[in-house]
Amino acid sequence: MSRLFTWQVPQLELLRNHLFKQDLAHAYLIDDPAGEGSQGFVRALASTILCEQTQLGGCSSCPSCLLQNAGSHSDLLWVTPEDSKQIKIEQIRSVIEWSHQTPQQGRAKVLVLDPADRMNVYATNSLLKLLEEPAPNTYLFLISTSPARLLPTIRSRCQRLNLSTPTDEEGLRWLIETRPDADPELLEDVYAIAGRRPISAQALIDSEQVAQRLAMVAALTEWAKGYCGPLETTKKLAAKEAPSLPYELLYRATAIAQRQQFLPQSANRGGFQALIDELAGNWSTKALSRLADECGKARSLSGASNNLNGELLLEHFLMTQRDTA
Numbered sequence: 001m002s003r004l005f006t007w008q009v010p011q012l013e014l015l016r017n018h019l020f021k022q023d024l025a026h027a028y029l030i031d032d033p034a035g036e037g038s039q040g041f042v043r044a045l046a047s048t049i050l051c052e053q054t055q056l057g058g059c060s061s062c063p064s065c066l067l068q069n070a071g072s073h074s075d076l077l078w079v080t081p082e083d084s085k086q087i088k089i090e091q092i093r094s095v096i097e098w099s100h101q102t103p104q105q106g107r108a109k110v111l112v113l114d115p116a117d118r119m120n121v122y123a124t125n126s127l128l129k130l131l132e133e134p135a136p137n138t139y140l141f142l143i144s145t146s147p148a149r150l151l152p153t154i155r156s157r158c159q160r161l162n163l164s165t166p167t168d169e170e171g172l173r174w175l176i177e178t179r180p181d182a183d184p185e186l187l188e189d190v191y192a193i194a195g196r197r198p199i200s201a202q203a204l205i206d207s208e209q210v211a212q213r214l215a216m217v218a219a220l221t222e223w224a225k226g227y228c229g230p231l232e233t234t235k236k237l238a239a240k241e242a243p244s245l246p247y248e249l250l251y252r253a254t255a256i257a258q259r260q261q262f263l264p265q266s267a268n269r270g271g272f273q274a275l276i277d278e279l280a281g282n283w284s285t286k287a288l289s290r291l292a293d294e295c296g297k298a299r300s301l302s303g304a305s306n307n308l309n310g311e312l313l314l315e316h317f318l319m320t321q322r323d324t325a
């Protein structure tokens with residue numbers, strides 16, 4: 001999905017002001033840990049920079065915007081990994097060559113590396129040259145969901161830009177507005193299950209896996225209440241395609257329950273909230289803190305396990321955690 005979201009507009013305006021004052025940095029590292037919305041944001045920013053009217057997100061009618069809309073603007077280069085794996089040195093070499101050419105439309109040039117952390121070491125070293133000797137009027141945007149994976153030498157040469165995220169209310173309102181036909185209570189539940197990330201929530205709805213997630217949440221609730229034992233719960237939860245999913249769901253519920261113990265809230269009556277209420281109401285603060293830690297550990301372990309080990313791991317986890325509640 002590549003579009004600009006309402007909560008990103010102030011940040012885009014701020015950058016346009018820098019452009020007007022001619023103090024826009026020549027390289028930005030766009031930090032998008034949730035992987036939500038950086039493409040749309042950078043596309044709108046590129047359009048703003050290249051638009052002849054410098055209109056926010058582009059005017060859609062000047063020659064530069066028309067070229068962009070047709071996907072054939074020669075001053076905009078969007079580099080993605082070859083074979084969906086790595087950004088290679090040959091790609092960076094042609095980027096450097098491109099950066100030496102004068103802008104075809106005469107304004108500026110925009111280069112996007114998406115995701116920048118998928119550059120191999122040769123590509124990275126080659127890019128350093130470009131960062132050290134920036135070409136005039138060329139702007140670089142490095143998109144990354146995990147900037148820590150980039151070399152410090154790259155990070156230190158870019159200005160860090162933490163992508164704006166919506167407030168809880170803003171995100172939920174957006175989700176409800178974009179899905180006018182869906183049951184708002186269900187949407188609120190899906191929003192919480194998706195870690196209060198509206199775009200992920202929307203993707204979850206589109207993937208038609210909502211019923212499966214809700215069934216998992218129901219099984220976890222039964223387990224948390226002590227109604228269903230570890231063996232039976234493991235059978236209900238075992239997700240072969242995503243063994244870390246039960247831990248992720250439980251971790252999210254635990255994190256919200258921890259806040260709720262100190263700050264009672266939420267009028268939501270959905271299935272996920274039932275799990276949160278159980279944890280917040282009947283588990284001690286200490287048990288919740290341990291549960292959150294153990295969920296994190298089990299989530300990493302589950303990524304490396306095969307199906308059989310995955311089930312044993314889950315069973316052991318459910319057995320030991322419930323005992324300490």
Ligand SMILES: [Zn+2]
Pocket residue numbers: 050051052053054055058059060061062063064065
């Ligand atoms: Zn324009």
